[in-house]
Amino acid sequence: MHAITIERPGGPEVLRWTEVPDPAPAAGEVLIEVAAAGVNRADALQRQGNYPPPKDAPPYPGMEVSGRIRELGEGVHGWHVGQEVCALIGGGGYAELAVAAAGQVLPVPKGVSVVDAAGLPEVAATVFSNVVDVARLKPGETLLVHGGGSGVGTFAVQLGKALGATVVTTARAVKRERLLELGAERVIDYTVEDFSQSVRADVILDIMGGSYLKQNVDALKVGGRLVVIGLQGGRRSELDLGQLLAKRATVAGTTLRSRPAAEKAAIVRGVREEVWPLVEEGIVRPLIHDRFPMGEAAEAHRLLESSEHFGKILLTVSR
Structure with a gap:
């Protein structure tokens, strides 16, 4: 071959x-x-x-x-x-x-x-395992998706909307209209606006890592959950633990590729049962x-x- x-x-x-x-x-x-x-x-x-x-x-x-x-x-x-x-x-x-x-x-x-x-497989497994399994997104909550125009981002916007969440996303202005059509309530142009000044989210799905950590914690509601799945903005940053404690917030980090086969099989079962009907x-x-x-x-x-x-x-x- x-x-x-x-x-x-x-x-x-x-x-x-x-x-x-x-x-x-x-x-x-x-x-x-x-x-x-x-x-x-x-x-x-x-x-x-x-x-x-x-x-x-x-x-x-x-x-x-x-x-x-x-x-x-x-x-x-x-x-x-x-x-x-x-x-x-x-x-x-x-x-x-x-x-x-x-x-x-x-x-x-x-x-x-x-x-x-x-x-479908990578984005469905990534979004489902992090937004549903790890972050426990509930109907009526606000989901902030970074990189809304990416494969993961476009899928997360749709799934968040389907699960009854209010979805906000960051993306360049050229992608705004298409993201609104997908179900985003609001699209923030990260090149000109600081999302942490205008968004309060229950769940944040983050691909940036270090460069967004402070802003992400600022943007979390009390009891909020931040899930980091990418490091496009670097591996390191300072975290104000006092702010995290005051908000009773959670910061989690996950990867998919390196998980044991049994864990990936469980995620795929969940995708088939809960996401495939929506597709x-x-x-x-x-x-x-x-x-x-x-x-x-x-x-x-x-x-x-x-x-x-x-x-x-x-x-x-x-x-």
């Missing part, structure tokens, strides 16, 4: 469409003939040499795929060869074939194409900005790093 390999740590130009050995499913795994792979910030970090894949994952980037099952590993039940699926994987998605743990596989939702389904009803949908042939992964990464996209970027495999 062919896969996108990383020639050396560096910019998008180091990505190469290369012939590599075919993978084979071990016990409890399925082999997927890839139709498309989602492009994520973690893939760019891996390309730069800053986010190595788990030890048991292929060295190729790509943490979510869609396609058709080609082969079942020993002991796999509930799936069949030829079935259209999407999956959360530890790595190796930028390829013609990818292996996924059976517990991290999802059926392609009704009303979604097999290609566009590649834009099939059209209440929440994958927002696809663009699709590139797999061999043009470098162009897809350039678009990702420009932050000009709205929603997900996909890489497709033609046969």
